[in-house]
Amino acid sequence: xxxxxxxxPALVKPTQTLTLTCTFSGFSLSTSGMCVSWVxxxxxxxxxxxxxxxxxxxxxxxxxxxTRLTISKDTSxxxxxxxxxxxxxxxxxxxYCARTLAVAGTNYFDYWGQGTLVTVSS
Amino acid sequence: xxxxxxxxxxxxxxxxxxxxxCGGNNIGSKSVHWYQQKPGQAPVLVIYxxxxxxxxIPERFSGSNSGNTATxxxxxxxxxxxxxxxxxxxxxxxxxxxxxxxTKLTVL
Numbered sequence: 001x002x003x004x005x006x007x008x009p010a011l012v013k014p015t016q017t018l019t020l021t022c023t024f025s026g027f028s029l030s031t032s033g034m035c036v037s038w039v040x041x042x043x044x045x046x047x048x049x050x051x052x053x054x055x056x057x058x059x060x061x062x063x064x065x066x067t068r069l070t071i072s073k074d075t076s077x078x079x080x081x082x083x084x085x086x087x088x089x090x091x092x093x094x095x096y097c098a099r100t101l102a103v104a105g106t107n108y109f110d111y112w113g114q115g116t117l118v119t120v121s122s
Numbered sequence: 123x124x125x126x127x128x129x130x131x132x133x134x135x136x137x138x139x140x141x142x143x144c145g146g147n148n149i150g151s152k153s154v155h156w157y158q159q160k161p162g163q164a165p166v167l168v169i170y171x172x173x174x175x176x177x178x179i180p181e182r183f184s185g186s187n188s189g190n191t192a193t194x195x196x197x198x199x200x201x202x203x204x205x206x207x208x209x210x211x212x213x214x215x216x217x218x219x220x221x222x223x224x225t226k227l228t229v230l
Contacts, residue, residue, distance in 0.1 A: 037219065047157075047165065047208055049219035060217050063123060096164055106153040107212040107219060110176065112164040 002026035004036075004097050004113035011119050012087050018118060022080040022097030029075050030055055035100035036080040037109060038071065040093040048093075052100055052107065053080060089120045124213040126222035133228045140196040142225045144209030147190060152211045154192040156185060159224075160205045168207075169194060196227070204229045 008020035020038070027034055038050040051071040052060045061069050070083045080097060094117045098109035127145040134140040144154060154172050157165035167176050169185040172192065182197045196203055209222040 039221075046224045047159075047221045049221060052219065060219075063216070063218065104153070104171075105212070105214055106155075106171070108153075108155040108167065108170050108210065109157070109165070110167050110170070112166070115164050 002099055002111045004099060004111060006095060006097050006113045006116040008095075008116055008118065010117060011121065013122050014088055014120060016087050018082075018084045018087050018091070020082045020084075020095055020097075020116065020118075022082070022113060024078050024080070024097070024099065027099060029053075029073055029078070029080070033102050035102050035107065036073070037098050037100040037107075038080075038082045039096045039098060039109070039112075040091075041096070041115075042090075042093040045093075050084075050095075051082060054100075054102055087120045091118070092120045093118060123216060123218065124211070124220050126209055126211065126220055128207075128209060128222040128225045130223070131226045131228065133230055134196075134199050135230045136199055136201060138199055140199050140203070140227055142194040142196075142207050142209075142227065144192040144194070144222050145190055146192075146211065146220075149190055149192050149211065150188045152187075152213075154185065154187050155210045156183075156194045157208045157210065158203075158205045159208065165208065199227075199229055201229050203227060 004024040035054040037052040094115040099111040156169040159165040172187040173185040
């Protein structure tokens with residue numbers, strides 16, 4: 001049974017760095033084809049992909065946010081961590097982590113965490 | 123960068139067929155995946171690889187992809203299908219995940 005759970009602060013101040021942790025079970029991030037991604041959704045708006053890390057520790061980032069994002073994994077702990085620097089009120093959103101399968105030249109999200117709402121405000 | 127275009131909204135009567143489109147340049151050459159998101163919930167994968175259904179997704183959900191348009195089709199629409207639907211691809215030329223802007227399906 002695959003599960004993912006996001007954890008991190010619910011409130012951050014502008015200019016601070018956000019650190020989110022995705023703790024997962026039911027699969028190994030060392031298995032070929034397995035990845036974990038972060039996706040966010042501002043209130044009332046569309047999904048926005050942020051970052052992906054794969055079984056080989058390759059990392060991919062949204063073009064518009066890549067200077068602010070860092071994704072990493074701890075395979076032994078079954079965790080993936082996302083840091084986002086210089087937070088701004090426009091970064092207020094629900095942040096999801098999702099298991100991502102990389103197969104046959106594509107990637108898709110087959111399991112999602114429940115999401116965690118992060119509000120950026122002073 | 124690659125862009126996916128969805129209609130903001132689609133309305134359909136119960137029991138009828140809903141078709142939600144996702145437009146992109148030569149999208150037929152890519153694999154398209156679809157997600158359903160109900161209010162306050164995380165997205166759920168409903169179609170992958172253009173037309174495959176994960177286990178637990180009703181056969182009423184189907185997909186197709188050709189040319190510049192991919193389509194999610196929901197047959198015999200039920201009130202419980204009311205949700206936002208997102209298409210998604212992996213753009214291998216830039217190594218980026220791309221989501222469409224989402225379509226709100228309203229069941230009349």
